[in-house]
Amino acid sequence: MINFGIIGTNFITKQFIAAAENTGRMRLTAVYSRTQAKAQAFASAYRYVTATHDDLADFFADDSFSTVYIASPNSLHFDQACQAITAGKNVILEKPATTSPAQMQVILDLLQAHPQVHFFEAARHIHEPNFKVVQEQVAKFDQIQGANLTYEKYSSKFDSYLAGNNPNVFTLEFAGGALQDLGVYLVYEAVALFGMPQASTYAAQKLESGVDGKGTAILDYGDFKVVLNMGKMNNSYLPGEIYAGKQTLILANNAADMEKISLVDAQGQVHVLANNRPNNPMTAEINDFVDVLENPTASVNQQKEQAWLQLAVQVNRVMYDLRQSAQIEFPTDNK
Ligand SMILES: NC(=O)c1ccc[n+]([C@@H]2O[C@H](COP(=O)([O-])OP(=O)(O)OC[C@H]3O[C@@H](n4cnc5c(N)ncnc54)[C@H](OP(=O)(O)O)[C@@H]3O)[C@@H](O)[C@H]2O)c1
Missing domain, CATH: 3.40.50.720 (NAD(P)-binding Rossmann-like Domain)
Structure with a gap:
């Protein structure tokens, strides 16, 4: 225990x-x-x-x-x-x-x-079984032409922000904004699936507080680009899509929650690869972390822990580069 x-x-x-x-x-x-x-x-x-x-x-x-x-x-x-x-x-x-x-x-x-x-960084979605389905399918593709990943949700705190309050998540002081809060899910997904991009840029729609209320990032992988749409001031119902020639992998209801994963084949036939919503989306990450904590010297656990840490470091780098490209500065940057 x-x-x-x-x-x-x-x-x-x-x-x-x-x-x-x-x-x-x-x-x-x-x-x-x-x-x-x-x-x-x-x-x-x-x-x-x-x-x-x-x-x-x-x-x-x-x-x-x-x-x-x-x-x-x-x-x-x-x-x-x-x-x-x-x-x-x-x-x-x-x-x-x-x-x-x-x-x-x-x-x-x-x-x-x-x-x-x-x-451990608690990036819950990359531990979920449906993300493993996505990873397995992406590994089977011969080539990738790109991806479009969207996570935009009207924040429960946005009305408070509009009313003149300063909820933490909409302040620079507390390192808030759409990229930090929701975009991080998409960056995690892109880096876990495709590795480190060669370059990354973020076009941010900034609020008066200085944070990004929403924005679009492009991760440049040389042969292909991954577009990330994130936002906290509107709702999007776009699923995520990953393109592989005539095939498309669809992540619904959105790229972060990934409740239904479907593959549309070259003939336009839809194959549902996974269709289940966990009761609690944090369960998978907790089981993964406890596996390591209970048996930290097992080589399989050491490898997993190392891989998650490396992923966290890479995601941190991309998040920082994106933020710099949009000139979003946090007071802690110079500490
Ligand atoms: N994995 C997920 O699905 C998920 C979902 C939502 C949020 N998150 C993450 O969870 C973290 C917390 O998010 P949140 O929306 O819960 O944040 P929050 O409401 O702004 O603050 C979380 C807690 O921090 C303390 N706190 C609040 N303001 C503070 C201040 N000015 N100084 C010091 N402590 C303060 C409060 O606890 P006390 O009053 O008890 O001190 C509060 O309960 C974020 O990193 C967010 O990205 C993850």
């Missing part, structure tokens, strides 16, 4: 805990929040919690847990992950893990100094 603590008390943390406890392999024992009152109110729903904290140093000194799930605003990920690794805690860090290659390098250096610590 992997005992874990959490940072961040929003809906996504509840979803993570539900998935974790449903696997029967993880148990929440410690809660951090900025206030004790909130930590205690949150913890009251979970029967194995032994301590609540409003101080991060105290939280990381709590030996009731070995692993922390961090779901704080993006700009806080880096400092919190560094503290966790230094304290010897395994880290499951929400996407995007950090906002620059410089930060990522610090994390890699810390991991080298703490070889017993395991670090």
Whole structure:
């Protein structure tokens, strides 16, 4: 049983805990929040919690847990992950893990100094069975002509932004915006399927706050291009498409949720390769991470962990390049 603590008390943390406890392999024992009152109110729903904290140093000194799930605003990920690794805690860090290659390098250096610590970026969708179906099909294609991947959802916080409030996800201060929040799913998918692009550019539609409300990125793979459409101020119902000559792979309902995967063959016949929606989309990543935590020395697990880390580093690089190309600067960039 992997005992874990959490940072961040929003809906996504509840979803993570539900998935974790449903696997029967993880148990929440410690809660951090900025206030004790909130930590205690949150913890009251979970029967194995032994301590609540409003101080991060105290939280990381709590030996009731070995692993922390961090779901704080993006700009806080880096400092919190560094503290966790230094304290010897395994880290499951929400996407995007950090906002620059410089930060990522610090994390890699810390991991080298703490070889017993395991670090995972919680890019849930690349662990899902349907993504493996996509990977297998792409590997069968002789050639790729390109892909169009879209993830655009009207944010539950956009009305609040329009009303003059500053929800974290629409601020530069908290490293928000469409690319960081939703585009990261598409970048992950592109890099996992096609590798590192030779060049990448992002045309961003910026809001007054300075973040990108939506935008289109082009990843240039030389022989082909991958177009990524991301947005938090409108809804798109476009599925993702991957082109291979006369064949097309369709990722519906969108490229990030991938509930239905279909292959349209050269004759126009549609073959459904997968059609299922997980009850909780975080279950697959949790099982993958716990496999490693339970048996970290098995070579198959070491290889997987290494591959996920390398992918996280590559995605971080592409995300940074895209952001630079759109001249979106975060206050933490010069820290
Ligand atoms: N994997 C997924 O499907 C998925 C879905 C949604 C979000 N996410 C990721 O999860 C992370 C959190 O997203 P979110 O929308 O939940 O963020 P959020 O609501 O802005 O903040 C998350 C938590 O951080 C703490 N927090 C809020 N504002 C803070 C501030 N100013 N200073 C310090 N702490 C603050 C709060 O916890 P306390 O009040 O308890 O301190 C809050 O519950 C992001 O990295 C996001 O990308 C992932």
